[in-house]
Amino acid sequence: MKRISMMGCPNVGKSVLFSRLTGVNVISSNYPGTTVDFTKGYTRIGGEKFELIDVPGTYSLEPISKAEEVARTMLQEADIIINVVDATHMERNLYLTLEILGMKKPTIIALNLWDEAKHIGIDIDVRQLEKLLGVPVVPTCAITGEGVKALTLKLRAAKQSEQIKPMTEEERWRKIGEIIRKVQVVHHRHHTIWEHIADITVKPATGIPIAMIVIFLIFLFIIQIGNLIIEYLMDPIFYNYYGPWIVEFVTAFYPEGLVHEILIGNSTLESLNFTQSFGLLTTGLYVPFDMVLPFVVTFYIMLSLLEDTGYLPRLAVLVDTGLHKLGLHGSAIVPTILGLGCNVPGALATRIMETEKQRFIAATLMAIAVPCMAQSAMIFGILGKYGMRWILMVYGTLALLYISLGLVLKRIIKGESPELLLEVPPYRKPDPVTLLKKTWTKAYGFLVEAVPFVLLGVFVMNLLYISGVIELLSGLFSPVLTTLLGLPKEAIVALIMGFLRKDIAVGMLLPLGMTPQQLTISCVILSTYFPCVATFVVLLKELGIRDMLKATGLMLIVSLTVGVLMRAILI
Amino acid sequence: MSGRDVKVTPLTALLPGEKARIVALGHGKGRQRHLRTMGLMEGKIVEMVAMQPARGPLVINVDGTQIAIGLGMARRILIEKM
Ligand SMILES: Nc1nc2c(ncn2[C@@H]2O[C@H](COP(=O)(O)OP(=O)(O)O)[C@@H](O)[C@H]2O)c(=O)[nH]1
Numbered sequence: 313m314k315r316i317s318m319m320g321c322p323n324v325g326k327s328v329l330f331s332r333l334t335g336v337n338v339i340s341s342n343y344p345g346t347t348v349d350f351t352k353g354y355t356r357i358g359g360e361k362f363e364l365i366d367v368p369g370t371y372s373l374e375p376i377s378k379a380e381e382v383a384r385t386m387l388q389e390a391d392i393i394i395n396v397v398d399a400t401h402m403e404r405n406l407y408l409t410l411e412i413l414g415m416k417k418p419t420i421i422a423l424n425l426w427d428e429a430k431h432i433g434i435d436i437d438v439r440q441l442e443k444l445l446g447v448p449v450v451p452t453c454a455i456t457g458e459g460v461k462a463l464t465l466k467l468r469a470a471k472q473s474e475q476i477k478p479m480t481e482e483e484r485w486r487k488i489g490e491i492i493r494k495v496q497v498v499h500h501r502h503h504t505i506w507e508h509i510a511d512i513t514v515k516p517a518t519g520i521p522i523a524m525i526v527i528f529l530i531f532l533f534i535i536q537i538g539n540l541i542i543e544y545l546m547d548p549i550f551y552n553y554y555g556p557w558i559v560e561f562v563t564a565f566y567p568e569g570l571v572h573e574i575l576i577g578n579s580t581l582e583s584l585n586f587t588q589s590f591g592l593l594t595t596g597l598y599v600p601f602d603m604v605l606p607f608v609v610t611f612y613i614m615l616s617l618l619e620d621t622g623y624l625p626r627l628a629v630l631v632d633t634g635l636h637k638l639g640l641h642g643s644a645i646v647p648t649i650l651g652l653g654c655n656v657p658g659a660l661a662t663r664i665m666e667t668e669k670q671r672f673i674a675a676t677l678m679a680i681a682v683p684c685m686a687q688s689a690m691i692f693g694i695l696g697k698y699g700m701r702w703i704l705m706v707y708g709t710l711a712l713l714y715i716s717l718g719l720v721l722k723r724i725i726k727g728e729s730p731e732l733l734l735e736v737p738p739y740r741k742p743d744p745v746t747l748l749k750k751t752w753t754k755a756y757g758f759l760v761e762a763v764p765f766v767l768l769g770v771f772v773m774n775l776l777y778i779s780g781v782i783e784l785l786s787g788l789f790s791p792v793l794t795t796l797l798g799l800p801k802e803a804i805v806a807l808i809m810g811f812l813r814k815d816i817a818v819g820m821l822l823p824l825g826m827t828p829q830q831l832t833i834s835c836v837i838l839s840t841y842f843p844c845v846a847t848f849v850v851l852l853k854e855l856g857i858r859d860m861l862k863a864t865g866l867m868l869i870v871s872l873t874v875g876v877l878m879r880a881i882l883i
Numbered sequence: 884m885s886g887r888d889v890k891v892t893p894l895t896a897l898l899p900g901e902k903a904r905i906v907a908l909g910h911g912k913g914r915q916r917h918l919r920t921m922g923l924m925e926g927k928i929v930e931m932v933a934m935q936p937a938r939g940p941l942v943i944n945v946d947g948t949q950i951a952i953g954l955g956m957a958r959r960i961l962i963e964k965m
C-alpha cells in the first residue's frame with residue numbers, strides 16, 4: 313500500500329483536510345501543534361487504497377525540536393506528499409514548501425483556506441504558482457470540502473519538482489520574495505468583526521475578565537449538560553432497563569454464591585444499588601458509563617471548541633505572566649487543560665515545553681494537582697449532595713497546591729525557563745463534523761482505556777476482600793489513616809484502587825459512611841498521592857526513571873502533608 | 884533612505900496601536916529562522932496589539948498574523964518607528 317504524508321505548517325487546516333480524506337477508522341488523535349503523536353488513516357482514491365498520515369505541523373524541516381525530526385522522517389518514508397499551504401499566509405508557508413520540494417519526492421500542493429483568502433482580498437495566480445514550483449497546486453476549502461475532490465483526482469499528477477533545487481536559507485527567502493511578487497496581489501483589507509473580537513480577547517483589560525467568564529461558562533456547561541445526560545438518558549437506561557434485566561439474568565443462573573457476589577454484588581430487584589454493590593456488571597459498568605462518560609463527552613466537546621475556534625492560544629497569552637512565576641510559560645496551559653480531561657494526553661502534551669526543567673514542572677504539577685474528568689465526575693457525584701462548598705474546597709486546595717508547588721519547584725529545579733513564542737491564529741468557525749469526530753475518537757478512547765481497568769479493579773478488589781487481604785492491609789495502614797488523617801481504616805481500599813483508576817476509587821469511599829469533611833480530605837489525597845497506572849507509565853517514559861522517582865517522592869510527601877493539615881483544620 | 888534621523892529602538896518601546904518597521908531580528912541563526920517562518924522578517928511592518936501587565940508577553944501583528952512573544956525576546960528585536 314502506498315503511503316501519503318500530509319505536511320504543512322501549524323494551523324493550516326491539515327487536520328480538517330485529513331478527516332475529509334479518511335474514513336472513520338482513524339488511529340490515535342493528535343492535539344494540533346502540541347504533541348509529536350501523529351494520526352494515521354486510510355483512504356481510497358480511484359480504486360486504490362492509500363495509507364494517509366497527518367504529519368505534525370512544522371514551519372521548517374530544520375531539526376530544532378522532535379517535531380521537525382519526526383516530520384523529516386515521515387517525509388522520507390512517504391511515496392507521495394500532500395503539502396497543505398495556507399493561502400492567507402503564503403509567504404511564510406512557502407519556506408517549508410521549498411524545503412519539501414528540495415527533497416525530490418512526488419508532491420502536490422493543497423492551497424487551503426482558499427475561501428478565507430478570497431474573503432480578505434488576496435488574489436493568487438494558481439497557474440503561475442504551479443509553473444514556478446513545478447508541481448500541481450489545487451485550491452481547497454477543507455471545511456466545506458470544496459476542491460477536495462479535485463485534489464484526489466490530481467493526486468496521480470503529483471511529481472518531483474524540476475524547478476526547485478535544494479538551496480540555502482538566504483536563497484530560499486529570496487526565491488519566496490520572487491514567487492510572491494509574481495503570483496499574489498493583496499487588495500485593500502477591511503477589519504472584520506472577528507478581528508475586533510480577536511483584539512479585545514487578547515488585551516489584558518478586556519481579555520482577562522472575558523477569559524474568566526469563558527472558563528466559568530465552560531465548567532457550568534460541562535456540569536449542567538453532563539447532569540442532564542445522566543438524569544434523562546443514562547439513569548433511565550440503567551435503572552429501568554439494564555438493572556432489572558441483569559439482576560434477573562444473573563440470578564437465574566447463580567441465585568447466590570461467589571459468582572453472584574462478583575457479578576452483581578448485593579444488587580436486588582428492589583434495590584439495584586449501582587453505586588455500592590460493587591459487582592462487575594453493576595458498579596463496574598455503572599461508574600464508567602453512567603457517572604463518568606457523560607462528563608467526558610461534554611468535556612471533550614468544549615475542549616475541541618476551545619482548540620478549533622483558536623481561543624486556547626489567547627488563554628495561553630493571558631496566563632503567561634502567572635505561569636512564569638511557576639517556572640513555566642503560557643503554553644503550559646495546554647497540558648493542564650488536557651489533564652483536566654485525562655492525565656495521559658496531558659502528560660504527553662508536556663512535550664511542547666522546551667526545556668527539561670519546564671517539562672518536569674509541568675508534568676509534576678499536573679500529576680499532583682490536576683484531577684482528570686473521570687475523577688472529577690465522581691467527586692461531583694459523592695460531594696455534590698453535601699453542597700457546593702465541599703467541592704470548592706477540594707478544587708481550591710488543589711489550585712493552591714499547583715501554585716505553591718510551582719513557586720517552590722521553579723527555585724529548586726535547575727535549568728532554564730524560556731519565554732513564550734506563539735502564533736495566535738485568527739478566530740475560525742469550527743467545523744461541526746471534525747468536532748464530533750474528535751469528540752467521538754476521544755470518548756471512544758476513554759471507554760477502551762477505562763472500562764477494562766475498572767472491571768479489572770472491581771474484580772481484583774472482590775478477590776482481595778474475599779481472601780481477607782484487605783483486612784490485613786487496613787490493619788497495617790490504620791495508624792497513618794486514622795491517627796494522622798482522621799479517616800476510617802477501611803479507606804485503604806480506595807487508595808489501593810487509586811493506583812488503577814481514580815474514578816472507581818472515589819466511588820469506593822461511598823459505602824464507608826464518612827462525613828463530608830472526611831470525604832473532602834480523601835478526595836484531595838486520592839488526587840495527589842499517586843497518578844493512575846496509565847499516567848504513571850506515560851510519565852515514566854517522558855521523564856525517565858530518575859525524575860519520575862523524584863516526582864513520586866514529592867507526591868507522597870505533599871499528599872501526606874496536605875492531608876494532615878486539612879485534618880487539623882477541618883476535623 | 885533620506886538623510887533624516889531614524890531612531891532605532893527595541894520592539895518593546897512600541898505602544899499598543901503604534902506601527903513600526905522591523906530593522907533587525909537580533910538573535911542566533913536558529914531563532915532568526917524560526918522568527919522568519921512565523922512571519923517576522925526584516926523590512927516588515929509590525930503593529931503592537933497588546934502588552935500584558937507585569938512584564939508579560941507582547942502580542943504583535945505582522946501581515947495580519949498575531950504573534951505572542953516574551954518580553955526578553957522582544958527586547959532584542961529592533962524597529963524604527965514610523
Ligand atoms: N475558513 C476556513 N477555515 C478552515 C479551512 N480549513 C480549516 N479551517 C479551520 O482552521 C482551523 C485550524 O484547522 P486545523 O485542521 O485544526 O489546523 P492544523 O493545525 O493544520 O491541523 C479550524 O478551526 C478549522 O475549522 C478552510 O479551508 N477554510
